[in-house]
Every structure is written in structure tokens, then in C-alpha cells.
Amino acid sequence: MKNNSFLPLYVTNFFGTLNDNFLKTLASFTVIGWLSDERVKSVAMGVTAGALVLPYILCSPLADRLTAVWPKRRIVRAAKWAELPIMAVAIAGFALHSPWLVIGAVLLMGLQSSLYSPAKYALVRDIGGEGRISTGMGGMEGVSFLGVLMGTVAGAIVADMAGTSLRYALLVGFAALGLAASYTVHAKEELNRALHAVNPIRYIARAYRMTGRYDGLNAVIFTLSVFWWGAAMLQMGLLVYGKSEIGLNLDAKGTGALLCAAAVGIVWGQVIAGFVDKRRFLLGATLLTGWVGAALLGVLYFAPLSPVGFGVVLGLLAFDLGFFKLPFDAEIQKVVKGPKLNTMLAYFNQVSFLFMLAASGCYALVSWAFGPKAFLLLLAVAFLVAPFLFMFCYRSVLLCVGRWVFARRYRVEVEDKTGLTGLTGLRAGGDPRLACRSLGEGATPENLLNPVKKTSLLVLPNHPAMVDPMLVGVTFWKTPLRPLADELFFHAGLVAPRGLKTLGAVAVPDLREHRTATGASIARGLGDILRTTLENGGNVIFYPSGHIQTESEHEDIGTRQLAYNMCGDLPENARVIGVRTRGLWGSIWSRKGRRTSPSFVPTFIKSVFLWFFWSPFVPRRRVTMHIEDLTDRVKAWSKLTRLEFNRKLEEWYNDGVGVF
Numbered sequence: 001m002k003n004n005s006f007l008p009l010y011v012t013n014f015f016g017t018l019n020d021n022f023l024k025t026l027a028s029f030t031v032i033g034w035l036s037d038e039r040v041k042s043v044a045m046g047v048t049a050g051a052l053v054l055p056y057i058l059c060s061p062l063a064d065r066l067t068a069v070w071p072k073r074r075i076v077r078a079a080k081w082a083e084l085p086i087m088a089v090a091i092a093g094f095a096l097h098s099p100w101l102v103i104g105a106v107l108l109m110g111l112q113s114s115l116y117s118p119a120k121y122a123l124v125r126d127i128g129g130e131g132r133i134s135t136g137m138g139g140m141e142g143v144s145f146l147g148v149l150m151g152t153v154a155g156a157i158v159a160d161m162a163g164t165s166l167r168y169a170l171l172v173g174f175a176a177l178g179l180a181a182s183y184t185v186h187a188k189e190e191l192n193r194a195l196h197a198v199n200p201i202r203y204i205a206r207a208y209r210m211t212g213r214y215d216g217l218n219a220v221i222f223t224l225s226v227f228w229w230g231a232a233m234l235q236m237g238l239l240v241y242g243k244s245e246i247g248l249n250l251d252a253k254g255t256g257a258l259l260c261a262a263a264v265g266i267v268w269g270q271v272i273a274g275f276v277d278k279r280r281f282l283l284g285a286t287l288l289t290g291w292v293g294a295a296l297l298g299v300l301y302f303a304p305l306s307p308v309g310f311g312v313v314l315g316l317l318a319f320d321l322g323f324f325k326l327p328f329d330a331e332i333q334k335v336v337k338g339p340k341l342n343t344m345l346a347y348f349n350q351v352s353f354l355f356m357l358a359a360s361g362c363y364a365l366v367s368w369a370f371g372p373k374a375f376l377l378l379l380a381v382a383f384l385v386a387p388f389l390f391m392f393c394y395r396s397v398l399l400c401v402g403r404w405v406f407a408r409r410y411r412v413e414v415e416d417k418t419g420l421t422g423l424t425g426l427r428a429g430g431d432p433r434l435a436c437r438s439l440g441e442g443a444t445p446e447n448l449l450n451p452v453k454k455t456s457l458l459v460l461p462n463h464p465a466m467v468d469p470m471l472v473g474v475t476f477w478k479t480p481l482r483p484l485a486d487e488l489f490f491h492a493g494l495v496a497p498r499g500l501k502t503l504g505a506v507a508v509p510d511l512r513e514h515r516t517a518t519g520a521s522i523a524r525g526l527g528d529i530l531r532t533t534l535e536n537g538g539n540v541i542f543y544p545s546g547h548i549q550t551e552s553e554h555e556d557i558g559t560r561q562l563a564y565n566m567c568g569d570l571p572e573n574a575r576v577i578g579v580r581t582r583g584l585w586g587s588i589w590s591r592k593g594r595r596t597s598p599s600f601v602p603t604f605i606k607s608v609f610l611w612f613f614w615s616p617f618v619p620r621r622r623v624t625m626h627i628e629d630l631t632d633r634v635k636a637w638s639k640l641t642r643l644e645f646n647r648k649l650e651e652w653y654n655d656g657v658g659v660f
Contacts, residue, residue, distance in 0.1 A: 006136050008184035009123055010143045012076065015178030016120075017147030018154075019083065020113055022174065023090055024052050025155025026167065027106050031099045033159075044099060049360060051103050055110040056117070056353035061203035063115045064346035068339070072119035072126070073185055079116035080179040086112060087171045094167065118345040125333055125341070126187035131278075137329045138274015142267040142322070149263035152235065153256035190338060200350065207347035214335050216502070219393035221348050223286075224328040225355040226386045227321065230379045232359035237367075237375040238262070238314075244372050248307045258311050265315035269322015274330075276323075283327035284400030290387030293320045297380035301373060324383075392498045399477035406474055409611060411620040414475060416627045454537030454573060457481070458530075460563060460630070461579035462555040462653040463543045466598060467589035467607075468581050472541065473503070475625060481541040482533055484508045484526070489600070496600075506530075527565050534574045544649060548597055552585050555653035557646040564645045568638035570631075578630040580653055583623035 028048045035044060066075050086108045093101030124136040158167055211217045241247035242255035250258065276282055296317040299305075305313065336344045366374045391397050406412075459481055461472050469483065487507040489496050506529055530540050544563035545555055557563070567576060586592050588603055588610075630652070637648045 004127055004129075004132075005186075006124070006127055006132075006139050008181055008186070009120065009127060010139050011181040012080070012178055012185060013120055013140055014143040014147045015174050015181060016080070016083075016113060017144050018151040019087075019171065019174040019178065020052060020109055021148050021151030022155045022158075023087075023109055023151075023171065024048060024106055025152045026159050026171075027090070027102045029156060029159035030094065031102055034097055034099060044103075048103055048106055050357065051107040052110040052113075053353050053357050055107065055114040056349050057357065058200050059111060059114045060118070060346040060349040061198045061200055063118045063349070064203075064343050065198055066115060067119055067122065067342040071189055072123050073182075073187060073189070075116050075119040076123070076185065077179075077182045079112050080175070080182045082112050083109070083175040083178065084172070087175050090171060091168050094164065114349065117349055118342050121333075121345050122342050123185065123187050123189075126189045127185075130334075133333045134277035134282075134326070134330045135274045137333060138270050138272075138277070138326050141326060141329055142270035142274075145266040145270065145322075146263055148235075149259050149266075152239075153259050153263075156239075157253065157256055204347065204350050207343055207350075210340070211344065211347065215504070216394035217332070217335055217344075219390050220328050220331050220335075221344075221351055223386050223390040224325065224332075224348070225352040226382060227325050227328070228352040229355035229359045229362075230382055231321075232356040233363045233375050233379060234262075235259075236360070236363050237372070240367070241372045247372055248310060250307060254307060258307070258314065261311040261315040262318040265318025266322045269319040270326050271322075273323045273326035277327050277330055281396070281400055282323065283331055283394075284397050286324065286327070286397060287387045287391055287401055289320055289324040290383045293317060293324060294380045294383040296320065297376050297383065301376040301380065324387075392495065393502055395480060395502050395504070396477065398499060398502055399474050402470060403474040403477050405611070406471055409615045409620055410471065410623050412471060412475060412623045412625055414625045414627065417629065456534040456537050456571065456574045457539040457577050458534060458566060458570070458574050459539065459541040459577045459579060460544055460649070461541065462549070462581055463545050463547065464549050464553065464555075464581055465584040465587050465590035466548055466600065466603070467587060468584055469541075469543075471584075471623065472579055472581070472625070476541075479539055480504070481539045482506065483540075484542040527562060527569075530566060531569065531571065535571045537573070544646070548589075548591055549585065550591055552592070553582060553654070555650055557650055559643065560646065561642055563649065564638060564642045567634040567645070570635065570638075574631075575629060576631045576634045578626075578628050578652060580626040580628075580655070581623065582626075583621060587621065 028044075031044050031048060070078075086105055089108060090102060090105035092098075093103075093105055121140065124140060125133055128136045154170070158170065208218065211221065238258055239255060242250045242258050248254070248258070273282060296313055299313055300310065300317070303309075303313075332344055332348065333341065362378070363375055366378050370377075391401055457479065459472075459476070461468065463469075473481065473483065482504040483500075483506070485500050485505040485508060490500060490505075490507050491497065506526065508526065530542070533540050542562065544560055545557045546560055546562075549555060570576065584590055588606060589598060591597055633652075634645075634649075637645045640648070
């Protein structure tokens with residue numbers, strides 16, 4: 001195989017997940033058949049399922065430690081060698097009709113799988129490099145689901161129909177094929193020398209804090225774990241609901257066909273999503289794919305479907321959930337660099353399997369209280385809520401969704417004269433991380449020759465209405481800008497504070513209430529925060545006037561001093577970007593016809609009502625946004641007095657007033 005081919009890793013992963021689930025399902029059905037007491041059967045089913053999951057929770061820290069001791073390919077091969085004696089234990093358990101020996105084999109299989117899971121997923125980037133992460137993860141997750149569902153179906157059929165010889169041959173054959181495939185995996189590995197605690201409680205606490213250093217990454221991991229919680233519940237529910245007399249009343253073959261529909265859907269969804277994610281910011285569609293999944297789950301719950309119809313809708317649901325899941329997997333690999341990726345993958349294993357363990361309890365409780373079909377409604381609610389909460393925890397997704405929302409009401413025409421990579425053609429699509437990364441490495445023509453030095457942006461827009469900060473933010477969605485926001489908004493309900501925190505906003509006290517030395521102290525403190533952010537390569541946006549326009553398209557900065565102070569002491573690596581917005585005067589967010597600024601909450605409620613019931617039937621409001629690099633000019637203006645600086649900046653903002 002080629003050194004950069006994913007196929008050997010895919011095959012190794014497929015046979016591993018196939019054998020895991022084949023053994024678990026075969027063990028569950030066989031052990032239940034040996035027992036007569038119904039209560040003991042239920043306990044045995046739960047213990048068997050938990051035996052495969054528990055090692056991931058307890059041994060993920062040890063799996064991370066192994067990547068610091070051994071090369072990842074060696075870990076994978078050692079794990080595949082260990083699979084052969086584990087199959088011998090399972091065969092002995094089946095031959096001796098020993099339930100606990102069989103469950104012990106399932107436990108050993110879970111231990112083996114948990115110890116090499118971080119290594120096999122970290123190999124995706126080692127094999128394909130940064131540019132092929134989405135494709136590689138799409139294939140890995142696709143074959144994983146194929147292995148899970150094929151193993152489950154094969155285990156159910158073999159338990160019902162096949163003899164002992166075929167069972168034993170399949171267990172050993174799957175293990176042998178996985179071992180052979182592991183020797184064809186080639187990769188240029190990144191070395192990991194970071195050693196972490198193997199205590200699972202200390203590990204998960206430390207990993208949680210480490211993940212918190214990456215903005216929103218914990219939200220990615222927990223939302224992805226919600227998916228696995230739902231997948232585990234869906235698998236259990238289909239096995240019961242498919243065979244139930246008050247459900248679909250299918251035999252083992254029919255239930256297997258139902259699971260095959262899910263397998264085909266999820267595999268194609270993940271694989272196609274891997275190619276789409278390379279070209280489009282698929283994580284930004286989380287809200288859409290999650291809500292489509294919730295709608296399809298609602299159809300499965302409420303609609304009186306035949307088994308064939310149920311299978312078709314289930315396949316569509318699985319395809320959609322493939323699009324939902326893949327960008328989360330890829331995001332972890334894109335955000336976390338170097339050996340820390342092994343830690344993040346081990347931590348994700350812990351969290352996701354804790355969610356899967358909780359799924360067993362949730363399913364049992366919901367089914368007992370509301371019937372065998374109620375799990376579908378619970379999943380629908382989960383996929384309605386989880387993407388919405390995630391959106392307010394991840395900056396690029398929040399701005400991507402906001403960009404779509406505002407595009408339904410405003411037709412923003414951008415004239416960009418900066419020439420900065422990632423800013424030219426802001427209306428174009430693409431992955432915001434690419435632009436952020438290029439800007440962070442020095443995106444101006446001067447700094448392209450010196451990529452070590454990070455370029456930072458100080459964005460200074462005019463302020464025609466209360467809505468333009470949101471419009472500017474979503475227009476610059478490819479570039480992380482840290483805004484200043486009135487401290488009142490940090491306490492206005494639940495949504496605004498969460499969104500401001502996600503955007504990294506800095507709370508600004510109302511200087512009108514601090515006109516003495518306190519106000520000057522506050523202003524100096526803000527200047528220090530912004531300057532430090534710029535020096536560290538961050539990007540900042542604030543409004544020099546500090547208030548929305550009181551006259552038609554006319555900006556009045558007055559005696560404000562923050563812009564003057566910042567431009568007079570600008571870090572060497574910073575560029576000043578001016579943004580001149582026109583077309584918002586007369587909006588419900590502007591001061592036209594008012595003595596004071598519009599109240600935020602009533603105006604927001606009114607705008608939501610108009611967005612749904614009025615905007616679809618009227619032309620969109622035309623807004624122009626002129627973007628220009630003002631660095632050289634503001635440096636010259638900053639040598640003047642503060643009032644003269646403000647007048648120069650006002651002249652630039654008010655250039656062409658009355659022409660639009």
C-alpha cells in the first residue's frame with residue numbers, strides 16, 4: 001500500500017469494530033439462552049453491554065500513556081495480536097457454557113479496543129496530513145459504523161441460526177484479518193513524549209481543563225458525545241422495537257435488515273460528509289443537520305409506517321446523522337496539534353463512553369415509563385436542543401448561522417480594499433479556520449515573507465445602528481474579532497451573555513456613569529487589555545464613537561479617546577482596518593425618529609417577528625460595507641491632538657454621506 005493510503009487503517013478499524021460487536025451481540029443472545037430467570041437475563045444483558053464500554057472509561061488514560069512509550073502502529077499491531085487469545089477465551093466460554101467466562105472475554109475485548117483507540121485515530125493525521133483530515137475521518141467513522149452494525153446483525157443471525165463451528169471460525173477469522181491488515185498500515189508518525197496520570201478521575205479532570213484552553217473544544221466533545229448517547233440508545237431501541245409485537249414485529253432477519261438500512265445510511269453520510277467538509281464549513285450546518293435528524297425521528301415516532309417505510313426513513317436519518325457527526329470528529333483533529341491530540345482523543349473516549357453508559361439507563365427508564373417507542377421522541381428532543389446549545393458555545397458556528405440569518409433580511413455589498421488573505425471576497429464561502437490560520441501566520445503582503453510574526457487586526461467601524469456590530473461580525477466571520485460590549489448586555493437574559501462570552505467580548509462599563517478619575521482609569525484598563533491582545537496576535541474590534549449615529553449617516557466621535565490612544569501606541573505587528581457601513585439609517589435598530597437608542601429586547605422580539613412574517617415578502621435592505629487598511633493614515637493622525645485625530649477619522653467615516 002502507498003504510505004499515504006488510508007485503506008489499510010480503514011480495514012484494520014473495520015475488522016476491530018466488527019469483531020467487538022459480533023462478540024458482544026453473540027455473547028448477549030447466547031448467555032440469555034442459557035439462563036431461565038427473566039431478571040437474571042436482564043442483568044446479564046446489561047453486564048455484557050457494560051463489559052465492552054467500561055474499559056474505555058477506566059483505561060483511556062493508560063491508552064494515552066502508551067502513545068508516549070510506543071509508536072502508534074506498534075500499539076495497533078500489539079492490540080491485534082492480543083485479540084487472538086481473547087477469542088480463545090470466548091470460544092472456551094461458549095464450549096463450556098460458562099456465562100461469566102464469555103462476559104470476561106467481552107471485557108478483555110473492550111480493554112484491548114480501548115487501549116489502541118487513540119492510537120488508531122491519531123494515525124489519520126499522520127497518514128494524510130492536515131489537508132486530508134476530513135476525508136480520513138469520514139472514512140474511519142464510516143467503516144466504524146459499518147463494523148458496529150454489521151457485527152450486531154451478524155451476531156444476531158449467527159446466534160439464532162448458525163452452529164458452533166461457524167461461530168468459532170468467524171471469531172478467529174475476523175481477528176486474523178484485522179491483524180494482517182495492521183501490518184500494511186504506513187505512516188510518518190508524530191512523536192509523543194507527554195506523560196499523564198493514569199488515574200481515570202484525575203485524568204478526565206485534567207483533560208477537561210486542558211481542553212478548556214481551546215475555545216469551544218469542550219462543547220465539540222460534549223455535543224459529539226450526545227450523538228454517541230443517541231446512537232447507543234437507537235441501537236438498543238431498534239433491537240427491541242423491531243422484534244416487539246407492539247412494534248414492527250420482525251424476526252431476526254427483519255431486524256437485521258433494519259439495522260443494515262442504518263448502516264448503509266451512516267456509512268454514506270460519513271464518507272460524503274468527509275469530502276464536503278474539505279470544501280465547505282460543514283460544522284456551521286450543525287443546527288440544520290441536527291434539526292433535520294430531529295424531524296426524521298419525529299416521523300418515525302408519530303407516523304404509522306410499515307417496516308419498509310420505517311427502514312427508508314431510518315436510512316435517511318442515518319445519512320443525515322453522518323453529516324451531523326463527521327465535522328465534530330474532524331474539528332478535534334484540526335484544532336489540536338501535535339502529541340496533545342492523543343490526550344484529546346483519550347479524553348473524548350472517556351466522555352463519549354460515559355454518555356453511552358448513561359444511554360442504557362435512559363433507555364430502560366423511558367421504555368419502562370412510556371413504552372418501547374418512546375426513545376425516538378427523547379432522541380428528537382435531544383437533537384433539537386444539543387445543536388442549539390452548541391451554536392452558542394462555538395464562535396465560528398455562531399457567526400456562520402448568524403451570517404445566514406442576516407442574509408435573509410440584508411443584502412450586504414462588501415467593497416474590500418485591504419488585500420488581506422481571508423478578507424478579500426468576504427461574501428464567499430469556505431472554512432473560517434483557514435482564513436484565521438493564514439491571518440495568524442502573517443497574512444499581509446509584508447508579513448507573508450516572515451510567517452513567524454503574527455499579524456493582528458484592530459478593526460474600527462462606524463456605528464449607524466444597533467444591528468451593525470452583528471452585521472460586521474458575521475461579515476468578518478472568517479476572522480476572530482474580540483469585540484467590546486456594554487456591560488449591560490452581559491446581564492441581559494441568557495442568550496446575549498452566552499453569545500458575548502463565546503465571541504470573547506470585553507465588558508465595557510458605562511463611562512457616562514464614571515465621568516471622574518474612575519472613568520479615566522477604566523479607559524486605561526481597556527487600552528491595556530486591547531494592546532496585550534494585539535501584541536499576542538489577536539484581533540480586536542471596537543467603535544470609536546461609542547454610540548450609534550444620532551443624525552442621518554453622520555458619525556460623531558466627539559472627545560472619545562480610546563481610538564486615539566490605541567493608534568498612538570500601536571504594536572508593530574498590528575494593522576488598523578476601517579469599516580464604513582451605509583444603509584442602516586431608518587432601520588428599527590437605528591435612532592431615526594427617536595430621541596434615544598432603541599431598547600434592545602423589544603426591538604429584538606420585533607425583528608424576529610418581522611424576520612418570519614414580513615421579510616420573506618419584501619426586498620432585502622441594501623447595505624454597503626467599505627473595508628480599507630488605514631494603518632499608515634492613523635499613525636500619522638495620531639501625531640495630532642486627540643480632537644484633530646477624531647475629526648480626521650470622522651471625515652473618513654462620513655465620506656460620501658448623502659450619495660448612497
